[in-house]
Amino acid sequence: MLYFVCLIVLPxxxxxxQSLSEGWSAFWESIAEPLAWKAVMLTIKLAVIATLINMxxxxxxxxxxxxxxxxxxxxLNSLVDLPFALPTAVGGLLILLLLGPGSxxxxxxxxIGIQIVFHEPAIVVAMVFVTFPFVxxxxxxxxxxxxxxxxxxxxxxxxxxxxxxxxVILPTMAPGIASGAMLAFSRGLAEFGAVVLVAxxxxxxxxxxxxxxxxxxxxxxPQGAAAVSVLLLTLSFLILWIVSMIQSRRSGQ
Amino acid sequence: xxxRRLWIGLTYVVFGLLLIVPLIQIAVGAWSDGAQSFxxxxxxxxxxxxxxxxxxxxxxxTAINTxxxxxxxxxxxxxxxxxxxxxxxLNSIVDLPFAVSPVIGGLMIVLLLGPNTIIGAFFEDIGFKxxxxxxxxxxxxxxxxxxIMVREVMPVLQEIGSQQEEAASMMGAYPWYTFWMVTWPSxxxxxxxxxxxxxxxxLGEFGAVLVVSGxxxxxxxxxxxxxxxxxxxxxxxxxxxxxxxxxxxxxxLLLLMEWAKKRKEVH
Numbered sequence: 001m002l003y004f005v006c007l008i009v010l011p012x013x014x015x016x017x018q019s020l021s022e023g024w025s026a027f028w029e030s031i032a033e034p035l036a037w038k039a040v041m042l043t044i045k046l047a048v049i050a051t052l053i054n055m056x057x058x059x060x061x062x063x064x065x066x067x068x069x070x071x072x073x074x075x076l077n078s079l080v081d082l083p084f085a086l087p088t089a090v091g092g093l094l095i096l097l098l099l100g101p102g103s104x105x106x107x108x109x110x111x112i113g114i115q116i117v118f119h120e121p122a123i124v125v126a127m128v129f130v131t132f133p134f135v136x137x138x139x140x141x142x143x144x145x146x147x148x149x150x151x152x153x154x155x156x157x158x159x160x161x162x163x164x165x166x167x168v169i170l171p172t173m174a175p176g177i178a179s180g181a182m183l184a185f186s187r188g189l190a191e192f193g194a195v196v197l198v199a200x201x202x203x204x205x206x207x208x209x210x211x212x213x214x215x216x217x218x219x220x221x222p223q224g225a226a227a228v229s230v231l232l233l234t235l236s237f238l239i240l241w242i243v244s245m246i247q248s249r250r251s252g253q
Numbered sequence: 254x255x256x257r258r259l260w261i262g263l264t265y266v267v268f269g270l271l272l273i274v275p276l277i278q279i280a281v282g283a284w285s286d287g288a289q290s291f292x293x294x295x296x297x298x299x300x301x302x303x304x305x306x307x308x309x310x311x312x313x314x315t316a317i318n319t320x321x322x323x324x325x326x327x328x329x330x331x332x333x334x335x336x337x338x339x340x341x342x343l344n345s346i347v348d349l350p351f352a353v354s355p356v357i358g359g360l361m362i363v364l365l366l367g368p369n370t371i372i373g374a375f376f377e378d379i380g381f382k383x384x385x386x387x388x389x390x391x392x393x394x395x396x397x398x399x400x401i402m403v404r405e406v407m408p409v410l411q412e413i414g415s416q417q418e419e420a421a422s423m424m425g426a427y428p429w430y431t432f433w434m435v436t437w438p439s440x441x442x443x444x445x446x447x448x449x450x451x452x453x454x455x456l457g458e459f460g461a462v463l464v465v466s467g468x469x470x471x472x473x474x475x476x477x478x479x480x481x482x483x484x485x486x487x488x489x490x491x492x493x494x495x496x497x498x499x500x501x502x503x504x505x506l507l508l509l510m511e512w513a514k515k516r517k518e519v520h
Contacts, residue, residue: 007396008349011361018364057267064264068257076264078511079272084450085503085510087457089477090496093484094275097282097493129271161256190354192460193477197484210356210460217360217464226364229357236352244345 015233019226030227038204039212040231046120046208047188050127055181057128058135059173065136066143083132088193091129095122095198118200123208126194131184138180139173146172179243186239189232279500282493294494302471303479304498307456309387310475314394314455319448322402323440329403330410331418350399358396359464362389385467390475393461398454405447406440413439446513453506456499 020027030036065077083091099105099116109116116122146169154164192210199206207215209232216225284291294300329344350358366373366383376383383389413436421431459477466473468482476495483492 007399008346011365011396012349014365015361060260061264061267064260068261070261076268078507079268081507081510082272085453085507087459087477087499089459089480090499093480093492093496094279096484097278098275132271186352192354192356197481210354213356213360214464222364225360229360232354233357240348240352
């Protein structure tokens, strides 16, 4: 029990104390620094985009993997977890190799004037890759629980396929999509390994918050690093709290 | 039926683009300059050292986290000496490391135990280096992987209920005996699944370790931070070699995970 407190609680308190150790004004100055602010805003923006993409992809894949039986289904189902098992640095390297200037896709994109690697699209791809399993794993148990007869009843009563989907199936999946998306979002905010390799890390442009923190530590400015960390942490804690609210409400029903 | 075909096709496309093509790419990439350069990349002294460091960290972290994770899960589910409110609070604290960016996790340890702090200076005085050395890296990985085991074991404990354990202790079994004979067989596969996940996570841990270790070649460099350094030095083929080894491990772990999951469901 003591181990638990030392390992988890103490460090988190420590970082809050450190960020405020030189008073509120120093804390605000660190955060209000344009580069820090831009890094945080960029991270939030890209994480939102990545989460939206994952919500769409995850809903589709979760649905297909549960509802349809087709060759290769079990293999695909186990592959879902691959981004969790793969080291994030390896994930970043993969994206670099696949979309980099020397590759087929990278060359094609460059020809039509889109830059991927070392620009925002690559960061989004990295975040999507890393957070891929969350939404799928959150909605699968809900879909398994969903009684097929409800769906069939809707058809029998004359509802169209689209109407059944939006009025019967989607509401069942909604809590799963929401909590999966929240987790994916907070993971996207925190992502470092995959992003640092593909982002190029140009301050004010492609420098995300976690890489910014890393840079501050490297340049021996723990105060600034701690301030931005506290901002990110508070955001993540908020998300975690919302997720547990959603889950406890669902189990309460 | 054509709609069904469309969805299945789309699913295959997403998987192909996002997961399968990258895997093939890394396998091909490592061999692109011939087998010799792949072997060379792996047999560099820094690669061997980095892989060894990763190995040590994985073993130590998995052992400690399994032990304490199972213990904490037992406390949180069965412990009667904790009030309900404290239990709920602790329960939500367990998840915190998931919400903390690994870089921030590393920063916390540097801030608490770095050479400039009270605790850090104390350890330094007795000749025990924490930050920029192996103990700090193990601590960082412990922090990051902490919730995994607790989260795997707790639901199983809740599900099996405490009746059998109570029956055992009523019939005079010692707590230790009760644990091994009654509790352990039912949580076994949950624990195994947790171990596999912990191994995967500590194998791949990058952000926290990078901050804490200082990434000193042949000293505190792990496999993932070596990949990072190779990429930064534009030594992509070498990075690919090490990454392939890591990826192969991950795929192996994934297969183990599937197996453990199936066994878990049977129970």
